[in-house]
Amino acid sequence: MDSIMDTFNNMDTLQKVLCVVGGGAVVIVSVVGLRKLCFNGKKKAKKDYPRDTVIFHQIGRGPYAPSMTPFAVKLETYLRMARISYLNVHGRQRSSKGKFPWIEYNGQEVADSSLCIEFLNKKMGVDLNRNLSPADKGVAQAMQAMVEDHLYWFLILFRWQYDNDKSLMLNAFKIGKFMLWMMQRHYKKHAWSQGLGRHTEEEATDMFKKDLQSLSDFIGTKKFLMGDEPCETDCAVFGHLSQVYWQFMGTGYVNILKDKYPNLAGYCERMKETFWPDWDQCTTQGGTKAAVK
Ligand SMILES: N[C@@H](CCC(=O)N[C@@H](CS)C(=O)NCC(=O)O)C(=O)O
Numbered sequence: 286m287d288s289i290m291d292t293f294n295n296m297d298t299l300q301k302v303l304c305v306v307g308g309g310a311v312v313i314v315s316v317v318g319l320r321k322l323c324f325n326g327k328k329k330a331k332k333d334y335p336r337d338t339v340i341f342h343q344i345g346r347g348p349y350a351p352s353m354t355p356f357a358v359k360l361e362t363y364l365r366m367a368r369i370s371y372l373n374v375h376g377r378q379r380s381s382k383g384k385f386p387w388i389e390y391n392g393q394e395v396a397d398s399s400l401c402i403e404f405l406n407k408k409m410g411v412d413l414n415r416n417l418s419p420a421d422k423g424v425a426q427a428m429q430a431m432v433e434d435h436l437y438w439f440l441i442l443f444r445w446q447y448d449n450d451k452s453l454m455l456n457a458f459k460i461g462k463f464m465l466w467m468m469q470r471h472y473k474k475h476a477w478s479q480g481l482g483r484h485t486e487e488e489a490t491d492m493f494k495k496d497l498q499s500l501s502d503f504i505g506t507k508k509f510l511m512g513d514e515p516c517e518t519d520c521a522v523f524g525h526l527s528q529v530y531w532q533f534m535g536t537g538y539v540n541i542l543k544d545k546y547p548n549l550a551g552y553c554e555r556m557k558e559t560f561w562p563d564w565d566q567c568t569t570q571g572g573t574k575a576a577v578k
Pocket of ligand 1: 353354355356383384385386396397398399475
């Protein structure tokens with residue numbers, strides 16, 4: 286270190302400026318390159334997947350639920366509810382929109398879980414909301430927006446930003462401390478741009494609880510979100526609640542559904558029993574038992 290400093294001190298001013306600018310450029314190029322590699326994904330190589338099968342691209346399985354991504358649990362639950370055959374491809378390949386999950390069908394890419402559902406509904410003639418009145422459809426859509434565009438951000442904040450125990454994230458994503466730091470920065474930026482990341486932890490926690498309370502009040506004693514039969518929106522609601530119920534370790538709210546919103550805990554169990562008889566095999570740590578005490 287001393288000899289590097291001696292060499293630097295012996296340089297003339299121009300050499301020092303070039304050295305500092307060059308060093309800075311190398312650091313910037315490395316960080317930008319690493320970010321592109323980690324967050325934008327690699328160029329896709331076309332593969333020969335079977336025809337007439339939904340190829341479901343998602344990250345690896347979660348420790349106690351089938352994915353750490355609520356949108357993947359949502360889409361896979363939909364595929365099961367609609368009885369559409371699919372092939373899982375687990376990996377870090379992002380969609381053309383830079384996110385997970387996404388699907389391919391006979392070579393056609395569809396990105397965004399809701400657009401995937403819309404595409405498959407049309408392609409396969411599926412309508413899981415057929416029993417809902419127009420007014421019920423409106424309510425279901427509003428509930429979905431609350432869960433995906435509001436509640437979701439609190440999952441992000443609890444997981445990546447608040448000063449909780451991060452061992453679940455390190456283990457679940459099999460990442461080291463540097464990658465954790467990169468991902469924390471990435472999600473912090475996103476939550477800030479979205480707006481909910483600007484609140485204090487206390488304010489955000491209150492909002493998170495209000496969302497859970499609304500879901501709990503709305504579901505009440507019903508078996509599923511809109512009544513005795515599950516509908517398409519249950520997939521999104523379950524996808525998000527599954528993260529709170531089974532994969533909220535390290536947050537201080539690991540048992541919040543069981544303790545404060547038992548009907549939501551019952552709802553999670555019901556959805557799991559109905560659509561995921563193989564739940565434990567779809568997790569890396571044997572599913573339920575380890576997570577919910
Ligand atoms: N609206 C999208 C949301 C998907 C989404 O936000 N996925 C997150 C994982 S939970 C993601 O890919 N994040 C990667 C990133 O932001 O870089 C959908 O429904 O699929």
